[in-house]
Amino acid sequence: MSVTHKMGRAMVGTGIDGVLRYVKKDREKGLLNLVDLVEKIAGDMFQKKSYEGARALIRDENGKWMQYVNRLLDETDPHVLKMHALNLGYEAAYYGTKTIREKRKELQCNVPWLILLDPTSACNLHCTGCWAAEYGHKLNLTYEEIDSIVTQGKELGIYFYMYTGGEPLMRKKDLIRICEKHSDCIFHAFTNGTLVDEAFCREMARVGNLSLSLSVEGYEAVNDSRRGEGSFEKVMRAMDLLKAHGLIFGTSICYTSKNIETVTSDAFLDLLIGKGCRYTWYFHYMPVGNDAATELLPSKEQREYMYHRVREIRGKEGGKQIFAMDFQNDGEFVGGCIAGGRNYFHINANGDAEPCVFIHYSGANIRENSLVECLRQPLFLAYRDGQPFNRNHLRPCPMLENPEMLKAMVHQCGARSTDLQSPESVDHLCGKCRDYAESWKDKAEELWEKNPHHTEYYQNYKEAYQKKNNE
DSSP: OOHHHHHHHHHHHHHHHHHHHTTTSOHHHHHHHHHHHHHHHHGGGSOHHHHHHHHHHHHOTTSHHHHHHHHHHHHSOHHHHHHHIIIIIIIIIIIIHHHHHHHHHHHTSOOOSEEEEOSBSOOSOOOTTOGGGGGOSOOBOOHHHHHHHHHHHHHHTOOEEEEOSSOGGGGHHHHHHHHHHTTTSEEEEEEOSTTOOHHHHHHHHHHOOEEEEEEOOSSHHHHHHHHOTTHHHHHHHHHHHHHHTTOOEEEEEEEOTTTTTGGGSHHHHHHHHHHTOOEEEEEEOOOOSTTOOGGGSOOHHHHHHHHHHHHHHTOSSSSOSSEEEETTTOGGGTTSOOTTTTSEEEEOTTOBEESBTTBOEESOBTTTSOHHHHHTSHHHHHHHHHOSSOSSTTSOOTTTTOHHHHHHHHHHHTOEEOOSSSOOOHHHHHHHHHHHHHHHHHHHHHHHHHOTTHHHHHHHHHHHHHHHHHO
């Protein structure tokens, strides 16, 4: 870490300490001072209206999102708050973003903001339809390999790492060791929640730079029918423990044709909020795997409902005090597909570098290639050349909404299937998505044209993309 980098981190840390001191005194003043500090450091990295929007939110003491912030400050361990603000805010969002942009020009390839990796393919549950289970239960990234990925990533400006699996908490001790060694990074694990206990919560609070998303697909009957009897109760118990220890956590919800109304209902969200959840990731069901159940794909009417409902949940007025994100319907805010290393990519438990957690094809492996070589593999370069895959960011994915594109890229690059249990041809995978893509197309176009922001978002991203290619 350079001297300038250290000084910047120290200055931000001092500012955060000041905010935390004001928690019981003058919260508004402390938070406004933090916005001033961020603007001083980041400058025009963020738009002027973003800073003013943050100040307006803070001054609206009875507003929904200020109440959300107050609950976060009141209920979260101060050390956990500081580590998240430092590592997610300063390291990842500010310092990391600047470094990543420089590295993209230097290396002429996508360099992501975060890396998603599988510490293990093992899991203590055997959930119906789990694509991760296709890998079996014998694959692991060693501690040394995970450490190497993070070390190489930091050289590129990557300070955010997410874990999936398998069940990542099968490797609790190693995850905590990584948090300790790379205390300047932020880590996040997608977990079934059944292995969360008092001892692990104490370790999470001690390191401060690990958060969780707990998987849940509905109430007890629905959840346990897929994950096994008693799993819902264990997840609820895990939430209680995490909240009691002042930890930051949320949920990971796969929405399907069967559960979409339940998992977005007021009653279900109120349950999560009461348990201490700060956010909820919504993931569209993907028909990955030779035996995938295509009947679980949402209808076009259900997907339209999801588009409107998520925006309602997180609206400035009304909705719920939980930050909801929809991986498939929020493409307008990130310029379409973020995979292939543009903003993220996936490393499975066998070391294969895949463009997306849902797209199991690769031409590189971290056991044979450096991180930069993985990012420069032909499939990832094809992603870079093709992004955005559609001018309509409600049709972002090269598999689900534009299946002909993934099919062409995989054939062109000669990428192999990384599914070690039952390899699926790209023709078979994309064939399952063709009818869905065609059905969603007209409704997506209608919604996109009605969106008052779509032209601005598309033009800004397209201009940046064209400038990058010209350089």
